[in-house]
Amino acid sequence: MRISGIYSVLAGLIFVAIPAVMIGGEQESISLEEKRKLAEWPDFRWDDWVSGAYGSGVDAYFDDHLPGRNAVIRWADGVKWAWGLHPAVREHKVLVKPAKREQIDTSGGDSARMNYLQDFDESYSGEMLIIDGAVFTQNSGNPAMSPAFAKMLNEYAEKLAGHTRVFSCVAPLSSAFIPVQKYRRYYQRNKATLDAIRDHLDGPLFCDVLGEMTARQDQKLFFGSDHHWTARGAYGGYAAFCKAAGFAPVPLEQMQRKVKTGFLGSLYALTRDASVRDHADTFEYFKPRVEASAVRFGESGLDHPIKSSVFCDGFQGSSCYMTFICGDAPLVKISTGVKNGKKAAVVKNSMGNAFSVYLVSHYEEIWVFDFRYSKHVMLDIIAQEEIDDLIFALGMYGAMSSGTIHMMRKLGEGGVGMRPRPVHNDTAPVPPAAPNRDSSAILVPQIVPQSQDTNGQ
Amino acid sequence: MVFSSLAFLYGFLPLCVLLYYATRVMAIRNLTLLLFSYLFYAWGEPFWVLLLAFSSVFDYANGLLIAKFRGTWKAKAVMVGSVLVNFGMLAAFKYGGFIYDNINLLISLPFPRPEVDLPIGISFYTFQTVSYTLDVYRNEVKAQKNFVAFMMFVSMFPQLVAGPIVRYNAVESQLLQRDFNWDRIWSGVNRFAFGLFKKVFVANATGALVAKYLEGSLMNLTAPDAWIGIALFSIQLYFDFSGYSDMAIGLARMFGFELEENFRHPYAAISVADFYRRWHISLGRFFRDYVYIPLGGNRRMQDRNIFVVWALTGLWHGASWNFVMWGLYFGVFMLIEKYSMPVLNKTPRVLKHIYTLILIVFSRSIFYYVDFGQLKEFWRHLFYGRSYLSEAMVMDLYNHAFLLVLAVLLCIPWDEIFPQAGEKWKPVYKWISLPVALAMVAVSTVLLVGDTYNPFIYFRF
Structure with missing residues (x-):
């Protein structure tokens, strides 16, 4: 056989071997690196064939199940990077497409892992800025949306008046802390958005999260490869909450510090940028030295608690952020050794996970509601459990979307109403929470005796 | 389907080549290629396969009719009919909206704008079939009697959706006889x-x-x-x-x-x-x-x-x-x-x-x-x-x-x-x-x- 014949046969064997391995090899169902469910071979249905959906499904299957896919994707990043890589270029922008949401498991379910995958917000599509291997969104909030979020909080404050304090603890976006002067405008817009929330609050207490984070901006506040804040960034949120609530924050130095390496999160999955991969995050977290345990519940009801934990130390790699309260769940109940009778409820998206763990130093019980998944009647739980503080701790994306605001409002529907209850002797009285017009005024929160409550109870 | 997709590279293509070379019988090879070509076309647009099939069958028949009536007015009528139908098809599917818009500018039309998705490759295969009919009419090529071979000429997946526009005389001799050649x-x-x-x-x-x-x-x-x-x-x-x-x-x-x-x-x-x-x-x-x-x-x-x-x-x-x-x-x-x-x-x-x-x-x-x-x-x-x-x-x-x-x-x-x-x-x-x-x-x-x-x-x- 001539050389061309040998080469043809060899090339043919390779082309046949790849699909053979694809069919015969072990089938992954989830890509943790890309944080999405991989496509399955579509069932043949005539309607799908006619509409072209069957063909698209097979295309997606081949795309998702190429042998050694993760390695191939890393090579792809390398090849793409090689076109544009130059040591002098430290800053560049990448356009990212919306996440393949149709491939994301929307079954809800009780898998914390898949819930984490769902957390990715479609707002992250568009142009991302990459500086020294750290990804920053160029979204920086929208003051026009702030009144809608504040209005929803005001409604809660009105319903809970005299019983439960309501806090607005919205975290800024990473764009507020881009370490390049020319992007300072993003900080201003983040600030304008949060200030607009504060200005429209009528009842709830405002946490100056941006102010506290700004005071710590010499530290790493957001991950470079993930859209979440770091434990240090979340500590800024916690410090802001403590100021608003009248607590003294527990210093980080008094907590147990732990570190994991090689964290490549959602923004790496989205951008697949080689410089980000080369600057994988160090995942640092701090455990308050307080005894605490946790259970998680499904999307409704409290009958079937599943044992969980405040910190899941086992998560590694791209799943590091799930260390905090073991990832997202519709409802998590944390019980602590702080026997002061105080209870808090946290309404959050995944940004609230890193925040919630610090609260164990101040409350005997913490109920953490994920507004995206929970169908619990939150007001009933607040009434029955005599919750003292209701804290909205979320990333700004959640506060800027009418869809997510609606989800948070839904949590407050269907309750039987608030009942009078005795005041705990060892806690600060619950104030009617005067509106805060100036963030500096929050430094010393107004604590009003309950007897002065407008409800007169 | 597109060539630059993994499903084509590692699914469609190896399977097609394997089945094609599984036999030495040219008629079966042609049939294999034809079936794979229709599968290729139908992958994203199954409905428009009917149009492709119609175009092929129509001009297959036209070629035979022109050969049969060669030298008479009937041959010319068939040729004209073929050109009109093929370009009419192209006008309807590709230029319908454009024609409507322009007429509508002059006189307000009483019916809505026709919204038809452009069938992929229609500009290419229509030109191929028209060129075939014209070449048969001009007596530059002989009418193809083998139905599968003609269907394959029109719809062969390598050039079906984006050309090149293959002239019949360029592949006529290859439709029924192709040497096996490693080079x-x-x-x-x-x-x-x-x-x-x-x-x-x-x-x-x-x-x-x-x-x-x-x-x-x-x-x-x-x-x-x-x-x-x-x-x-x-x-x-x-x-x-x-x-x-x-x-x-x-x-x-x-x-x-x-x-x-x-x-x-x-x-x-x-x-x-x-x-x-x-x-x-x-x-x-x-x-x-x-x-x-x-x-x-x-x-x-x-x-x-x-x-x-x-x-x-x-x-x-x-x-x-x-x-x-x-x-x-x-x-x-x-x-x-x-x-x-x-x-x-x-x-x-x-x-x-x-x-x-x-x-x-x-x-x-x-x-x-x-x-x-x-x-x-x-x-x-x-x-x-x-x-x-x-x-x-x-x-x-x-x-x-x-x-x-x-x-x-x-x-x-x-x-x-x-x-x-x-x-x-x-x-x-x-x-x-x-x-x-x-x-x-x-x-x-x-x-x-x-x-x-x-x-x-x-x-x-």
């Missing part, structure tokens, strides 16, 4: 790998840059941005379309067919006329043989003939006045070149090359913006935009220097510059061709994973 098969694999590389490595990557400059709001576009954007689009278009043609020619060789070349280093052209002898050659040949020459060619009313051909060429590309304008734009320059030949002949080659490139690159703007309002806005930036180099543009050029240099190198006609080198290095290349081809396929595969949406630009025609 041809291996050269087909190489050609396919090269086309895939051009499409995935160069066209797709350049396309991402093009979108950055030319899509969305043009408000912040500076004049250099606009020129760079449209130059990048020129690169994308060439590598996208010629990559597809390379893959088509390569695939056809794998199955024993030899298709004619569709590109010959067009960006090395030194005049507009030269450019169109190098670009989309099969389309140019169609208009030359079936429009230009019958109208009188060079002998009678050449200027008119040039304008008619270029207006039709523009219209073939899309149902929009922009495309007609694009065609006439080239018609005008063809005439200018015709009448200034003495001057052009004395002009240095490099100047002629620059002149051609500027005209071609500028013409891509008419090609890119189908909406006239957008086109005007783009031209405003192109000629009157702010003239500073934006930081982002410099960064893009710097970051993509490797890609752009590679694209330019691949546009240079090395075989024309060093005609002897090809023969000299041929034996060496033969030995290294396997790693080279596999490397190109591997790189393309790697780039396709996670980014498989990469339709060909010429699909829309």
Whole structure:
């Protein structure tokens, strides 16, 4: 056989071997690196064939199940990077497409892992800025949306008046802390958005999260490869909450510090940028030295608690952020050794996970509601459990979307109403929470005796 | 289905080649190729398979009828009927909305605008079937009696959806008799790998840059941005379309067919006329043989003939006045070149090359913006935009220097510059061709994973 014949046969064997391995090899169902469910071979249905959906499904299957896919994707990043890589270029922008949401498991379910995958917000599509291997969104909030979020909080404050304090603890976006002067405008817009929330609050207490984070901006506040804040960034949120609530924050130095390496999160999955991969995050977290345990519940009801934990130390790699309260769940109940009778409820998206763990130093019980998944009647739980503080701790994306605001409002529907209850002797009285017009005024929160409550109870 | 998808590369293609070569019986091979071609076409647009089948069956019958009635008025009637039905089909599916819009401007039509999706490849296979019928009528080819062979000629998947437009006489002898030849098969694999590389490595990557400059709001576009954007689009278009043609020619060789070349280093052209002898050659040949020459060619009313051909060429590309304008734009320059030949002949080659490139690159703007309002806005930036180099543009050029240099190198006609080198290095290349081809396929595969949406630009025609 001539050389061309040998080469043809060899090339043919390779082309046949790849699909053979694809069919015969072990089938992954989830890509943790890309944080999405991989496509399955579509069932043949005539309607799908006619509409072209069957063909698209097979295309997606081949795309998702190429042998050694993760390695191939890393090579792809390398090849793409090689076109544009130059040591002098430290800053560049990448356009990212919306996440393949149709491939994301929307079954809800009780898998914390898949819930984490769902957390990715479609707002992250568009142009991302990459500086020294750290990804920053160029979204920086929208003051026009702030009144809608504040209005929803005001409604809660009105319903809970005299019983439960309501806090607005919205975290800024990473764009507020881009370490390049020319992007300072993003900080201003983040600030304008949060200030607009504060200005429209009528009842709830405002946490100056941006102010506290700004005071710590010499530290790493957001991950470079993930859209979440770091434990240090979340500590800024916690410090802001403590100021608003009248607590003294527990210093980080008094907590147990732990570190994991090689964290490549959602923004790496989205951008697949080689410089980000080369600057994988160090995942640092701090455990308050307080005894605490946790259970998680499904999307409704409290009958079937599943044992969980405040910190899941086992998560590694791209799943590091799930260390905090073991990832997202519709409802998590944390019980602590702080026997002061105080209870808090946290309404959050995944940004609230890193925040919630610090609260164990101040409350005997913490109920953490994920507004995206929970169908619990939150007001009933607040009434029955005599919750003292209701804290909205979320990333700004959640506060800027009418869809997510609606989800948070839904949590407050269907309750039987608030009942009078005795005041705990060892806690600060619950104030009617005067509106805060100036963030500096929050430094010393107004604590009003309950007897002065407008409800007169 | 597209060639540059993993499902095609690692599912459809190996299965098709295996089954094709599982038998030595040519009739079964042809049937295999036909069935796979219909599967290929039906992958994304199952409904329009009916149109493809109708077109094939209709002209198969027309060919036989013309042969039967040769020399009588009936043969002419069948030929005219075939042309009318084929172009009527094209008018209905491709130009229905355009025709409606224009009539509606003159008289308000009492019915809504017909909204029909353009069946993929209709411009290509319609021209193939029409050329067949005309060639049979002119007695230049014999009518094909083998039904499967004719169906395969129309619908063979390598050239079905984006050409080249295959003339029947070019493949007539290969439809029923093809030699098994390892050299041809291996050269087909190489050609396919090269086309895939051009499409995935160069066209797709350049396309991402093009979108950055030319899509969305043009408000912040500076004049250099606009020129760079449209130059990048020129690169994308060439590598996208010629990559597809390379893959088509390569695939056809794998199955024993030899298709004619569709590109010959067009960006090395030194005049507009030269450019169109190098670009989309099969389309140019169609208009030359079936429009230009019958109208009188060079002998009678050449200027008119040039304008008619270029207006039709523009219209073939899309149902929009922009495309007609694009065609006439080239018609005008063809005439200018015709009448200034003495001057052009004395002009240095490099100047002629620059002149051609500027005209071609500028013409891509008419090609890119189908909406006239957008086109005007783009031209405003192109000629009157702010003239500073934006930081982002410099960064893009710097970051993509490797890609752009590679694209330019691949546009240079090395075989024309060093005609002897090809023969000299041929034996060496033969030995290294396997790693080279596999490397190109591997790189393309790697780039396709996670980014498989990469339709060909010429699909829309």
